[in-house]
Every structure is written in structure tokens, then in C-alpha cells.
Amino acid sequence: MVARAFLGLAGPGSAKLLAGLLVFAFAAASGGAAQSGPTPEGYAAHVGGAKVIPPGGLRLDGRRMTCGQRPTVIDDQLDDYGAAYPGFLILNSKLLSRVPTSVKMWIYAHECGHQFRGPDEETADCFAVQRGRRQGWLTPEGVEEICAFIRPSKGSSMHFSGSHRCEAMRRCYADPKVR
Numbered sequence: 001m002v003a004r005a006f007l008g009l010a011g012p013g014s015a016k017l018l019a020g021l022l023v024f025a026f027a028a029a030s031g032g033a034a035q036s037g038p039t040p041e042g043y044a045a046h047v048g049g050a051k052v053i054p055p056g057g058l059r060l061d062g063r064r065m066t067c068g069q070r071p072t073v074i075d076d077q078l079d080d081y082g083a084a085y086p087g088f089l090i091l092n093s094k095l096l097s098r099v100p101t102s103v104k105m106w107i108y109a110h111e112c113g114h115q116f117r118g119p120d121e122e123t124a125d126c127f128a129v130q131r132g133r134r135q136g137w138l139t140p141e142g143v144e145e146i147c148a149f150i151r152p153s154k155g156s157s158m159h160f161s162g163s164h165r166c167e168a169m170r171r172c173y174a175d176p177k178v179r
């Protein structure tokens, strides 16, 4: 069984489709042999125009971003702000350039959360805000910027899920117990 991709920030739909296409492409390239999922270089070659940034080499608004020894693939064709495969992170730098620094860093930390905590979105959200609090880049105002970012436009069916995630993150941010 091929390794499963983690989900992006927008939810299951598009990220899952992309993951499915990639898994299919990689299985076909290897003649159907068992695979452990794409490598960052393989992913970048497959999507085209993407760039692999080695661990410790990524900066967002001048701040060095690290997620253990995980590299980041900059893929501006990605249909989301960020995504994660086991072993590497993916960021869309074009979309990221439109959001405040706190939100950029939270997105990176959220995708990093998937590396260490698995595919659950709420767990990755919690990991990200607690990391931000510990490292000093996330203030209560920053949490509200994240809430504004995930708050979908009026009338969207995603509204409830966005508010729910925001409530959970506020609780996590205030919780002294690290999860």
C-alpha cells in the first residue's frame, strides 16, 4: 500500500484528488511496485516548476522556518496554501504572499504538525498554535488573524467547520498542556 498523503488546509476535496493523481503516476512509473510515497524531488519533477528547499533553508517574511529535518517544496501550482506528504511540506508561495506573517507561519507549522502528529486537521491546528506560542511568533492577535483567515465567506457551507476549528485553536493556544 502506498503511503497516504496528508490533507491540505482547505479540506479533503482537491488535495485528495491531487494525492490520488500523484499516487497513480508514481505507481505507473515504477511498474506498479510498492512505493513509500513520492520524494520531494519526485514530486517537484512531477508537477514541474516546483523548487525543493532543503531543511533550514526556508524563510518566510525573513524568519527561518524549520520542521525537524523536513525539506519544503515550493509549488505555486498547488491548489491550496500548503500541504504535506510524510517526509516533506509543500507551500504555494504565491498564495502565501497574500496573508499576514502570523498566518504564513501558522500554515507552515500546521503542515509541520502533520509530519509529527498525523493527518488529523484539528491536531495539526493545535500543534501549530502551541508551537507559535512557545516560539514567541504567535500572539492572541495572531490567533484572531488565523481565525479571520479560515473564516469562509458568508453563506459558505464551510462556515461551521471554520468557526469550529477557530474555537478549538483558541482553547489550544490557552492550554498550558502541550499536545
Ligand SMILES: [Zn+2]
Pocket: 007, 008, 009, 110, 111, 114, 120, 121, 124
Ligand atoms: Zn492540514
